[in-house]
Amino acid sequence: MARDLTQLELLQELAQVAEENVNRHISMAKEWHPHDYVPWDEGRNFAAMGGDDWDIEQSQLDEVARAAMITNLLTEDNLPSYHREIAENFSMDHAWGTWVGRWTAEENRHGIVMRDYLVVTRAVDPVELERFRMEHMTNGYSSLPDGGAAGLLHSVSYVTFQELATRVSHRNTGKACNEPIADKMLQRIAADENLHMIFYRNICGAALDLAPDQTLRSINEVIQNFQMPGAGMPNFRRNGVLMAKHGIYDLRQHLEEVVMPVLRKWNIFDRTDFTADGEKTREDLAKFLEKLEGQAVKFEEQRDRMLAREAAKREQQAS
Ligand SMILES: [Fe+2]
Ligand SMILES: [Fe+2]
Numbered sequence: 001m002a003r004d005l006t007q008l009e010l011l012q013e014l015a016q017v018a019e020e021n022v023n024r025h026i027s028m029a030k031e032w033h034p035h036d037y038v039p040w041d042e043g044r045n046f047a048a049m050g051g052d053d054w055d056i057e058q059s060q061l062d063e064v065a066r067a068a069m070i071t072n073l074l075t076e077d078n079l080p081s082y083h084r085e086i087a088e089n090f091s092m093d094h095a096w097g098t099w100v101g102r103w104t105a106e107e108n109r110h111g112i113v114m115r116d117y118l119v120v121t122r123a124v125d126p127v128e129l130e131r132f133r134m135e136h137m138t139n140g141y142s143s144l145p146d147g148g149a150a151g152l153l154h155s156v157s158y159v160t161f162q163e164l165a166t167r168v169s170h171r172n173t174g175k176a177c178n179e180p181i182a183d184k185m186l187q188r189i190a191a192d193e194n195l196h197m198i199f200y201r202n203i204c205g206a207a208l209d210l211a212p213d214q215t216l217r218s219i220n221e222v223i224q225n226f227q228m229p230g231a232g233m234p235n236f237r238r239n240g241v242l243m244a245k246h247g248i249y250d251l252r253q254h255l256e257e258v259v260m261p262v263l264r265k266w267n268i269f270d271r272t273d274f275t276a277d278g279e280k281t282r283e284d285l286a287k288f289l290e291k292l293e294g295q296a297v298k299f300e301e302q303r304d305r306m307l308a309r310e311a312a313k314r315e316q317q318a319s
Contacts, residue, residue: 002275004214010152010207011091017206019095021199022102028195029106034113037185043120058122061177064246066124067239068173069182073118073129074136074233075166076111079104081141089155103196110189117185136233153211153218156204161226163197164258165249166190172248205266212271213278219268220285223259245303251296259289 005013045051059066083104090096118124150158167190174186207215230236244250263269274282 002211002213005211007089007152010211011093011096013210014152014203014206015094015096017203018090018099021202022095022099024202025099025195025199026102029192032109032188034109034116037113037181037188038116038120039181040120042122046126054122054125054127056125059124060121060179061123061182064242064248065173065176065178065182067235067242068169068176068248069114069118070124070129070132071230071233071236071239071243072166072170072173072186073111073114074132075230076107076114077133078137078141079107079111080137082107085142085150085155086159089150089152099199103199106192106196110192113185113189117182121181123182132234139232141232151218153204153207153215154222156200156207157215157219157222158226160197160200160204160262161222161258163193163200164262165254167193167197168253168257169243169249172253176246176248201262201265208266208271209273212273213275213281216268216274216278216281216285219263219266220281220288223285224288226254226259244299245306250303251292251299255289255292255296259292 047053061069083100086103087100090100092100115129118129119126170186170193171190174183174190177183177186204215204219208219230240240249247253268282269286
């Protein structure tokens with residue numbers, strides 16, 4: 001079995017790829033401004049300045065869109081935790097450091113625009129939103145349950161899937177809002193998340209070529225323990241269920257729009273550079289994916305039954 005590369009060796013060996021991809025990212029990324037995505041003329045004062053405080057009647061978004069918006073915004077709000085994880089694992093040296101800074105600045109824009117939009121349009125309760133932000137950020141986030149440093153490979157495979165997952169979630173939240181400004185704003189954010197995903201996916205792909213067994217071990221671990229970063233935020237269970245029930249982020253999308261496209265891109269199931277040890281990890285991963293497929297089918301059946309029951313109830317009430 002080949003010896004595992006140390007964190008320092010990985011960072012050094014992959015520094016060139018990091019530099020190429022930072023340059024690629026900067027050449028692809030388009031400048032945009034949060035203020036262009038907020039309907040400022042809808043804004044007015046709250047009670048502290050002589051206006052009215054928030055009331056649910058003021059919101060144009062339905063319950064699902066509100067839950068998804070809050071979940072996605074709180075996720076963006078937790079940026080200091082993700083920054084810490086990325087900075088600890090990528091280091092702040094050379095291209096790695098450039099990326100950490102640039103990525104953090106881009107992510108911050110997502111929280112800014114979403115909050116401005118939600119407060120100006122009175123789409124959600126700003127008091128509740130602020131309390132949730134305080135609670136969620138105070139708890140912080142770590143991709144490892146014990147909060148320890150995850151290592152470069154774990155970190156880079158986690159963020160590959162996570163960026164793609166947030167892309168899907170933002171995109172579908174935009175559609176669920178049924179409102180062209182929100183949709184455009186979330187499309188803009190989703191396009192950023194896609195570029196971020198490509199950066200991490202390329203680094204992880206290069207790591208696979210460099211240390212196939214070792215990288216696959218991290219990928220397998222991340223897939224088997226994947227949790228959206230929203231896990232642990234106030235109301236996450238309730239909001240997560242609502243979002244899954246209404247197709248904003250569910251197991252089928254997780255499997256088919258997030259996990260599988262990335263695994264295909266990395267050529268995981270056709271690679272010939274794993275040792276016997278890597279082969280074992282790959283079999284373990286394949287078994288897990290089969291299990292996930294079974295769970296997705298079961299979830300869809302349950303959801304269909306639940307939605308049918310709810311529709312029947314509505315019809316009964318209407319007649
Ligand atoms: Fe983001
Ligand atoms: Fe992102």
